[in-house]
Amino acid sequence: MNNRTILITGASSGIGKVTAKYFAERGWNVAATMRTPEKETELAKMPNIKLYQLDVTNDESITKALDGAIKDFGKIDVLVNNAGYGAVGVFEKATKEQIQKQFDTNVFGVMNVTRQILPYFRAKKGGTIINVSSMGGRLTFPLYSVYHATKWALEGWSESLQFEVRQFGIKIKNIEPGAIKTDFMTRSMDLFKKESLKDYDRYEEIATYNTEESYKSAPDSMVVGKTIFKAANDSSYKLRYPASGQASLFLFLRRLLPFGVFNGLVRGAVEKGFKN
């Protein structure tokens, strides 16, 4: 019987929730952490899932959740840094607070949880840290400059970190989804707005329309849950796992093509209908 334990941040919806169910159905113990566990009913009913309150921007909540999961399940084998959201729009419209909050969650939040689990994994001589990054951590689209900055930060940080912790049997793994149907594009999104700034209106409207159109054919979270499962069970030190057909294709093209050519493809897709 599998008695491995996984702790997931941001398990209230989307990728985190599907991943919690996927692992639980395969015999794992799951510490499903979220900001408001009192609202979660479905996961709470599953026998090998326990809920913990954890906000990645609050160190005390992280300590309590890690301690609680270790006490209840005996150990943690895998941490999934999944919590995150998109702060989106033309950069000039972003407020300082919106930018700060985006980094507080997507970058410093991941570092907060990782800083707390590393001493435990080091003492245990092993553990796997899986970061839900994005294909947007290695390529870019317009309107996502701040979000991309956080995911590129995650990619650079984890690529360096894996050198340091490998000697302790600690594996770092980045999951890189393409567009996935979750609350990411709706409830969770923080839009940059500045009514007085009109100069970008047409560009923003067209780029938003084209981006939303491309999301219509996006797969659901299961493709990412399965990739996280594969990474958690991979005994190698492989760092990166593109997590959808779109992500594999786009990352391949980004590697293969000269930047100018790839940039032209992105403009052709996202700026379709825009002429200046």
Ligand SMILES: NC(=O)c1ccc[n+]([C@@H]2O[C@H](COP(=O)([O-])OP(=O)(O)OC[C@H]3O[C@@H](n4cnc5c(N)ncnc54)[C@H](OP(=O)(O)O)[C@@H]3O)[C@@H](O)[C@H]2O)c1
């Ligand atoms: N969907 C995509 O197209 C896509 C593509 C590439 C990468 N990703 C990444 O996938 C991850 C999961 O996103 P998703 O698509 O599943 O979107 P989602 O359905 O909106 O889920 C986001 C999760 O993050 C949680 N969260 C936000 N701030 C938090 C905080 N301070 N502390 C703890 N939890 C927090 C949310 O909790 P609440 O319920 O409390 O708001 C929610 O559980 C993110 O890191 C995102 O960047 C998504």
